Amino acid sequence: MRKLLPAPGPLRPLALATLLSRVGNGLLMTISVLYFTRVVGLSIAQVGLGLTVAGLFGLLASIPFGHLADRRGPRTLFVVLSLLMSATAVLYIVIGTFWQFLAVATVVVVLDRGSNAVRFALIAGVVQGPERVGARAYLRSMTNIGVTAGAGLGAIALSFGTATSYRLMFGLYVVLGVIAALVVLAVPRVAPQPRTDGPVWIALRDRGYLAVGALNAAISIHYSVIDVAIPLWVVEHTDAPHWAAAVPLIVNAAGVAVLQVRASRGIVDTTSAARATRTAGLLLLASMVLFAAASAGAALVAVAVLVIAASVQTAGELLQSSGSFLLGFDLALEQAQGQYQGVWNTSTSVSSMVAPSIMALLPLGLGVPGWIVLGGWFALVGVLFVPVVRWASGRRLAVAERG
Structure with missing residues (x-):
């Protein structure tokens, strides 16, 4: 079992947080479209349009949040963004219109893309040199394992096919996200980068x-x-x-x-x-x-x-x-x-x-x-x-x- 774990250090809590959060991602990948169409009552076209618009806003999030991670330090920022994303995702349980779906999806995607950039900055801060590649590779393995496990949990909701079963899965996604964010607090703090002369958006x-x-x-x-x-x-x-x-x-x-x-x-x-x-x-x-x-x-x-x-x-x-x-x-x-x-x-x-x-x-x-x-x-x-x-x-x- 120890051979499956990374060496003691910051990578272990990062791996656990990745596994937990990706279980939640795999779960949503399995049930979200069916939930939005069958339970909320949106059309496939509305879901596709909403996710596309949210994705466009998400493109604008990575660089500013990454820059903020340099200025403020990535660990606490990542935890804050992850908790905000989980809190916003709770609203999926109560939405009932396209515009509500669009608003919630946009905020969730912006926070998700921003937290991803901050997460990579955190990895760069706590793992040095060639070890960064091994760390990213290990975390990607955890991602695949988590998504597969989450898809299996999502299949349980699909087998019941009720609004309650779908909403319980969204609730589980939120809980996993909160736990994953708190686990990251076990990663050592990375000091903010000092300000330098020259252009900001280097x-x-x-x-x-x-x-x-x-x-x-x-x-x-x-x-x-x-x-x-x-x-x-x-x-x-x-x-x-x-x-x-x-x-x-x-x-x-x-x-x-x-x-x-x-x-x-x-x-x-x-x-x-x-x-x-x-x-x-x-x-x-x-x-x-x-x-x-x-x-x-x-x-x-x-x-x-x-x-x-x-x-x-x-x-x-x-x-x-x-x-x-x-x-x-x-x-x-x-x-x-x-x-x-x-x-x-x-x-x-x-x-x-x-x-x-x-x-x-x-x-x-x-x-x-x-x-x-x-x-x-x-x-x-x-x-x-x-x-x-x-x-x-x-x-x-x-x-x-x-x-």
């Missing part, structure tokens, strides 16, 4: 960091392949049984939970991170070709190809995420980690917003050619990482030497 002026962040957003589109494109692809374009739509998700979740920490061990600097991301792009290309090939075989062949494709995709994801962990930290200036993590978090948020539309246009809209185009995109972006990261690292070193 991360937004760092062209090297912004360029790598843009590439990270471009390749992170692959996260939507498993949960957005694959279910419809399997059901509508292959001879595999419908239950096979869940197979790639299971392979991916299990692979990340078990192998994320191991995959991060060889990534120790920006050069190795860029090369790992280049390899990830090529693996993602191969997996897209395999997913497309699943439409050409009989049922058993299609299932086997889906398993292989998901395994290759997961290998690419493990390398890409590990490289992202290091680049997001190491290309940032230490005195503004919160602000930089806000920029990095914004890049991934943009990716998650546009990815469903790209899935609809390419693999689901064009079929096999769309899969090939998508895979080529991942490979191209992965290859670009090496020269762009080299350029950004040179700029980062020059700034550090001047400072």
Whole structure:
């Protein structure tokens, strides 16, 4: 059991807090849409519009809250934001109109995106150097375990299908969020960064960091392949049984939970991170070709190809995420980690917003050619990482030497 735990220190309470909060996230991912439509009475279009508007406001939250973490210290700010988010989420239980839903969802998403940026600043403050990558990898494993467990709890509510069962799950989400926030108080306090002369929004002026962040957003589109494109692809374009739509998700979740920490061990600097991301792009290309090939075989062949494709995709994801962990930290200036993590978090948020539309246009809209185009995109972006990261690292070193 001890081998499953991180070494004694700040990572242990962070891991427990992550596990608890992600159980709540997995729970809501399972029940929220059905609750809003069946219990509150909103239409699918209203739910989609509300979440889109909330997501747009959320994009504006990461950088300011990250900057505030630099100025005030990330630990207490993270706890405050997490408690405020839990308190606001309680209102989901009593909303009854679209406008109430929109208001609550917007506040929750803004606090969620802001707290994520602050959380990354907290990790940067309590874990140093190459250990940051291992810490992020371990926390991502906890995330997958928590989301899976939360989905199982959500399934209990779905089996009952009553308004009370849904509301009890929202209540459990709030309780888990409060406990997770309080657990973070066991993490050592990180001192605020001293004020320095020069521009305030230094991360937004760092062209090297912004360029790598843009590439990270471009390749992170692959996260939507498993949960957005694959279910419809399997059901509508292959001879595999419908239950096979869940197979790639299971392979991916299990692979990340078990192998994320191991995959991060060889990534120790920006050069190795860029090369790992280049390899990830090529693996993602191969997996897209395999997913497309699943439409050409009989049922058993299609299932086997889906398993292989998901395994290759997961290998690419493990390398890409590990490289992202290091680049997001190491290309940032230490005195503004919160602000930089806000920029990095914004890049991934943009990716998650546009990815469903790209899935609809390419693999689901064009079929096999769309899969090939998508895979080529991942490979191209992965290859670009090496020269762009080299350029950004040179700029980062020059700034550090001047400072």
